[in-house]
Structure formats: structure tokens, C-alpha cells
Amino acid sequence: MKITIVSPDLYTYGSMVIGGVLRDAGFDVTLTKSLESPEVNADTDADTDVILLSLYSTLHLLDSRIRDFTSQSDKTIYVGGPVSAYPEIVLGELNVDAVIIGEGEESTIELLENGVSEDISGIAFRSDGEIIMTEPKPANIERPMPLIPDDIRNQSIRGANVYVETHRGCIGACGFCQVPKFFGTKIRSRDIEDIVAEISEFKRRGVRRIAISGGTSSLYQYGNGKSVNVNAFIELLQAIAGVMGSRNVSVPDIRVDYVDEEVLRAIHDFTMGWVYYGIESGSDRILKEMRKGVNSEKNVYAIELAQQCGVKVGGSFIVGYPGEAIEDYQLTKDLIEDTFLDDIFVSIAEPIPGTHLSELVLKTDDSENPTFMEHGGEYRALKLTESEARCFDLALHAQMCKSVPSILTDQLYNACLDDAQAQGRDVRAVTRLLQKYRGRRTRTDQISSKNKDTGIVT
Numbered sequence: 258m259k260i261t262i263v264s265p266d267l268y269t270y271g272s273m274v275i276g277g278v279l280r281d282a283g284f285d286v287t288l289t290k291s292l293e294s295p296e297v298n299a300d301t302d303a304d305t306d307v308i309l310l311s312l313y314s315t316l317h318l319l320d321s322r323i324r325d326f327t328s329q330s331d332k333t334i335y336v337g338g339p340v341s342a343y344p345e346i347v348l349g350e351l352n353v354d355a356v357i358i359g360e361g362e363e364s365t366i367e368l369l370e371n372g373v374s375e376d377i378s379g380i381a382f383r384s385d386g387e388i389i390m391t392e393p394k395p396a397n398i399e400r401p402m403p404l405i406p407d408d409i410r411n412q413s414i415r416g417a418n419v420y421v422e423t424h425r426g427c428i429g430a431c432g433f434c435q436v437p438k439f440f441g442t443k444i445r446s447r448d449i450e451d452i453v454a455e456i457s458e459f460k461r462r463g464v465r466r467i468a469i470s471g472g473t474s475s476l477y478q479y480g481n482g483k484s485v486n487v488n489a490f491i492e493l494l495q496a497i498a499g500v501m502g503s504r505n506v507s508v509p510d511i512r513v514d515y516v517d518e519e520v521l522r523a524i525h526d527f528t529m530g531w532v533y534y535g536i537e538s539g540s541d542r543i544l545k546e547m548r549k550g551v552n553s554e555k556n557v558y559a560i561e562l563a564q565q566c567g568v569k570v571g572g573s574f575i576v577g578y579p580g581e582a583i584e585d586y587q588l589t590k591d592l593i594e595d596t597f598l599d600d601i602f603v604s605i606a607e608p609i610p611g612t613h614l615s616e617l618v619l620k621t622d623d624s625e626n627p628t629f630m631e632h633g634g635e636y637r638a639l640k641l642t643e644s645e646a647r648c649f650d651l652a653l654h655a656q657m658c659k660s661v662p663s664i665l666t667d668q669l670y671n672a673c674l675d676d677a678q679a680q681g682r683d684v685r686a687v688t689r690l691l692q693k694y695r696g697r698r699t700r701t702d703q704i705s706s707k708n709k710d711t712g713i714v715t
């Protein structure tokens with residue numbers, strides 16, 4: 258059977274993993290990032306039997322290219338990826354045959370071999386006007402070599418050609434994040450030998466820079482005898498640096514409460530020397546609302562510790578969380594002013610369906626949601642929403658408070674404004690989509706409320 262995996266615009270790691278699993282199961286599998294690819298284009302005589310569409314963003318469901326693609330294709334299409342956490346919305350928005358829920362390694366093979374039915378684990382599909390979901394099976398964390406495309410060397414995701422998974426799951430419970438729901442709250446780590454073999458293969462295929470993904474990086478081997486297994490994390494970084502060279506390895510995301518001096522020294526010695534913290538807010542009240550599990554004091558301590566260890570610190574911040582008052586926002590500005598971060602990313606709170614934030618947004622009237630509230634302050638003339646104004650203002654503020662401040666040029670001003678407006682548009686669109694599906698029910702009688710093996714909450 259000929260299968261084409263379409264991962265629009267970029268090769269996600271998940272699409273490469275599924276590609277490898279299917280290849281080793283005997284399928285003739287191709288991976289493309291183009292919806293125009295001859296294997297799948299409705300205007301060509303495409304010889305694919307089944308298309309697997311890998312979607313990682315809620316915005317994909319509103320993307321006219323993807324909507325047209327699914328409505329014009331006469332092929333069987335199954336959707337997988339992070340959007341599968343809200344299958345009722347996928348099935349409501351796209352003309353596809355089924356959604357592969359959560360980790361798809363097991364379900365995809367079952368589905369391809371048998372077709373859509375209630376006997377297949379971990380799928381959602383329409384039947385007689387209702388949506389049926391079946392219980393997902395946890396995937397085996399050890400799997401075959403990914404299907405690596407020939408042009409992987411040309412891909413850049415925040416500077417890395419590819420993000421490689423070292424473990425699945427996160428013990429955090431951040432209200433805006435879907436990782437714990439998608440991968441579970443129990444950490445499942447891959448063997449170091451498998452990770453190194455995979456990275457060596459990526460390197461052989463032309464990859465020059467890799468990033469480590471998997472919730473928060475220092476949770477690698479968490480729970481195997483110790484809570485945070487510092488030695489395992491150091492061994493992991495050392496081994497990866499041995500293949501790629503330390504300057505070609507980055508550790509993008511890490512929780513401030515799971516770093517110490519040893520972890521930071523290892524990041525300094527075996528990676529490009531940056532750590533990225535999700536600081537999110539300078540207000541303890543909002544951090545609590547976000548369920549971050551840390552307060553400002555811990556955030557500042559982790560920043561300073563990294564700086565003392567010679568590690569550069571990037572911080573990401575979220576503005577426009579429901580209930581964020583102007584005083585909370587001011588505390589975020591103060592924190593940025595006080596900490597001399599090396600780089601700063603600002604996002605408007607995006608209510609990914611199924612997260613605690615999405616529930617909060619659904620309970621918040623538009624008139625009190627910063628995503629829709631008209632900004633009446635300093636940037637009134639720009640006709641921004643309150644979220645956009647804070648995103649714009651914080652980005653400008655950050656440029657001037659970084660360890661090496663940027664000169665505020667017209668170009669920089671316009672780039673910050675464009676970004677804030679684009680984010681505002683996207684978050685409004687996602688919120689409207691969420692509101693459209695408020696209260697819709699699926700038939701889930703075959704799905705348990707919690708899979709006890711993995712901790713995956715369904």
C-alpha cells in the first residue's frame with residue numbers, strides 16, 4: 258500500500274517517526290511538506306492510496322490551503338499530530354476520514370491495515386451523524402529509525418534542522434500547554450544508545466544543528482530512581498555533543514524548577530550555551546492562574562543561576578491571559594527590566610482546545626477577554642486590542658532591556674507591531690473556533706477517562 262505523509266511547510270519530528278514506523282511495517286511510504294506534491298495533488302494522477310496529514314497547530318484547521326486540499330482530494334485522508342487532541346474540531350472543520358488520536362505509532366498501522374472501525378484503537382471518526390472515539394494505545398518509546406527526507410539539511414526551526422525527542426511526557430501542569438495531556442504526566446525516556454544512533458543518522462543525512470525536545474529537557478530519565486536524574490541528563494548531553502559538536506546542540510525548553518548548577522554547567526559545556534525558560538509572567542497571581550507551579554522568585558533565581566554559570570538566558574512571556582490586570586502586566590515589565598535576559602519571546606495567550614486556558618477563555622466574556630478588548634491607552638491610535646498592545650509594548654520594552662539592547666529603528670518598531678497584530682488575529686481566530694464547538698459532545702463510550710499505564714488523560 259502506498260502511503261504519503263504530508264506535513265505542511267515543515268517536516269515535524271512526529272511525521273518522520275511515523276514514516277519510519279510505517280516503512281519498517283512494510284508500507285511504501287513517502288514524506289512531503291508540500292500540499293502540491295505530485296503524490297497527493299488532486300490535479301495530477303496521484304498514485305497514493307492513503308494520505309496521512311500531520312497537523313501541529315490549531316491554525317492549520319483554518320488554513321484555506323489545507324481546507325481546500327482536504328475537500329478537493331479523492332483519497333482517503335487521516336489526520337494526526339497535536340491537533341488530534343481535539344478530534345471533534347478536526348472532523349468538524351476538515352473533510353477527512355478519521356483522526357488518529359495522540360501517539361499514533363500503534364493506531365496508524367492498525368488503521369491502515371483494517372480501515373476505519375470501532376475496533377481500531379485511538380481513532381475518531383464520523384458515523385451516522387455522531388463522532389465516535391476509541392481508546393488510544395500508548396506507543397512504544399523505542400522505535401525504528403525515522404524516515405529522514407533528503408532535504409532535511411535545508412530546514413530551520415528556530416535555528417535547528419530538527420528537534421529530536423529524548424523522552425515523552427511532562428510532570429508540569431501549565432494551563433496553556435497540551436504536552437501533559439498529549440503525552441501524559443509520566444516521563445518515558447528513550448535509551449541513550451537509540452538517541453545517539455538516530456542523531457548520527459540525521460548527521461549522516463546532512464543535519465548540522467539539532468535541538469532536544471520532549472517537554473522540559475532536564476526531565477530525561479526523571480523518576481528512574483531519582484526525581485531529576487542529573488547524571489543521566491549530563492550523560493545525554495555529552496553523548497549528543499560527541500556526535501554533533503557542542504556548538505551544534507541546543508536545549509530549547511527547560512523548567513526553572515528543574516535546573517541546578519550541575520545541569521547548567523552541562524548546558525554550558527555540551528551545548529551552544531543557551532537555556533530557554535518559560536517565565537511567562539512577573540505576577541505571582543497570574544503564574545498561579547496559569548498553573549505554572551513556580552513563582553517570580555524561583556524564576557529570577559533560575560535566571561541568575563544560569564547567568565552565574567555563564568549560560569545565556571532566553572525567556573518567553575505570555576500576555577493577555579484572562580484576568581491579567583494592568584498591574585500584573587507592569588510586574589512582567591519590571592521583571593524584564595531587572596533581569597537582563599539575552600533574548601525574549603512574547604506571545605499572546607492562545608487557548609489551545611482541551612487545555613485549562615481554553616476552559617478559562619470559554620468562561621470569559623469577550624468584553625473581559627484581552628484578546629477582544631479594545632486598547633484605550635498609549636497605543637490607542639494604532640487600533641489594537643489589549644492583548645496586541647501588551648504584546649507590542651512588551652516586545653519593544655524587551656528590546657531595550659536585553660543584556661545587549663537593540664537600537665529602536667523604524668524597522669524594529671514595525672516588525673514588533675506586525676508580529677503583535679498577526680498574533681492577535683490568530684488568537685482571535687482560534688478563540689472563535691473554540692467558541693463554535695463549545696459544549697459539543699462525542700460518543701466516547703469506548704474511551705476510558707484515563708489511561709492508567711501512561712497517565713494520558715483522554
Ligand code: SF4
Nearest residue numbers: 427429431434436472
Ligand atoms: S513545563 Fe513546559 S511542557 Fe511541561 S506543562 Fe509546562 S509548558 Fe508544558
